[in-house]
Amino acid sequence: MTDKGTMRQAGAVIVAAGRGTRMGTAESKQYLLLDGKPIIVHTLEVFQREPLVSEIVLVTGEQDVERCRQWVSSYGLDKVTKVIPGGSERQDSVYKGLQQLTAEWVLVHDGVRPFVTGALIHACCEGAWESGASVLAVPVKDTVKVVDGEGYVSATPDRRSLWAIQTPQAFRRLELMEAHEDARKDGFIGTDDSMLVERRGTRVKIVEGDYTNIKITTPEDLDFAAWIRSGRQKQGEDNR
Numbered sequence: 296m297t298d299k300g301t302m303r304q305a306g307a308v309i310v311a312a313g314r315g316t317r318m319g320t321a322e323s324k325q326y327l328l329l330d331g332k333p334i335i336v337h338t339l340e341v342f343q344r345e346p347l348v349s350e351i352v353l354v355t356g357e358q359d360v361e362r363c364r365q366w367v368s369s370y371g372l373d374k375v376t377k378v379i380p381g382g383s384e385r386q387d388s389v390y391k392g393l394q395q396l397t398a399e400w401v402l403v404h405d406g407v408r409p410f411v412t413g414a415l416i417h418a419c420c421e422g423a424w425e426s427g428a429s430v431l432a433v434p435v436k437d438t439v440k441v442v443d444g445e446g447y448v449s450a451t452p453d454r455r456s457l458w459a460i461q462t463p464q465a466f467r468r469l470e471l472m473e474a475h476e477d478a479r480k481d482g483f484i485g486t487d488d489s490m491l492v493e494r495r496g497t498r499v500k501i502v503e504g505d506y507t508n509i510k511i512t513t514p515e516d517l518d519f520a521a522w523i524r525s526g527r528q529k530q531g532e533d534n535r
């Protein structure tokens with residue numbers, strides 16, 4: 296709750312402007328069908344249902360804006376206020392999306408993580424509201440090695456300090472925008488938004504995510520995605 300007794304909410308930027316080169320399909324991976332529906336629509340539906348999300352900006356490839364607008368309308372995704380073209384890096388796409396929002400708090404999410412749930416979005420928001428910035432993550436299960444340029448192990452970090460980072464990630468919108476502007480000035484490109492605020496000294500809270508909140512990246516992820524989806528349907532959860 297805010298000081299005025301209203302429910303605190305966050306705007307969301309969902310990025311889906313990538314080409315999915317690691318997936319290697321003719322169709323960009325975010326538009327492949329999962330249980331008869333485009334992956335991006337599954338993702339948007341979770342944010343649409345979550346009461347803490349006030350508004351959604353969807354960032355897509357320039358050539359896909361029109362079909363995405365049609366899905367927004369046909370699937371009744373009325374929290375999606377804008378569908379806009381992205382940029383050449385994920386970071387550019389996020390920055391363009393942020394410019395379309397006015398909310399105090401923002402969630403950034405990958406369009407290709409359709410198994411996020413309302414509970415995870417909720418936990419991520421609460422983490423940011425308590426600490427200023429938060430990211431979902433899961434503890435790394437494998438032993439991880441640092442490998443040198445010749446293919447030899449150079450270090451074995453303590454696994455207890457290693458977490459695999461997911462989205463959503465939640466921030467104060469103005470702070471994240473400034474962090475993006477700093478990164479652009481410095482020519483810095485990060486693989487997530489957290490890196491951009493970390494380099495300005497912001498402490499980012501880790502909120503435990505879920506191993507099923509996968510980013511659909513390579514072909515074997517599609518089989519895993521179908522398996523997660525059918526498991527959820529059997530449990531009657533349907534991504535809630």
Ligand SMILES: Nc1ccn([C@@H]2O[C@H](COP(=O)(O)OP(=O)(O)OP(=O)(O)O)[C@@H](O)[C@H]2O)c(=O)n1
Nearest residue numbers: 310311312313314315316317383384385388406
């Ligand atoms: N210029 C870009 C690049 C990526 N993304 C989005 O960022 C998310 C995570 O990126 P990733 O999985 O790396 O997607 P791709 O860039 O599409 O994949 P690849 O790296 O295999 O080409 C995806 O939802 C993707 O569409 C984006 O909006 N704009």
Ligand SMILES: C[C@](O)(CO)[C@H](O)COP(=O)(O)O
Nearest residue numbers: 405460461462486487488510
């Ligand atoms: C933001 C992210 O989802 C964190 O895991 C990821 O870094 C984005 O894409 P990448 O291309 O796999 O780095």
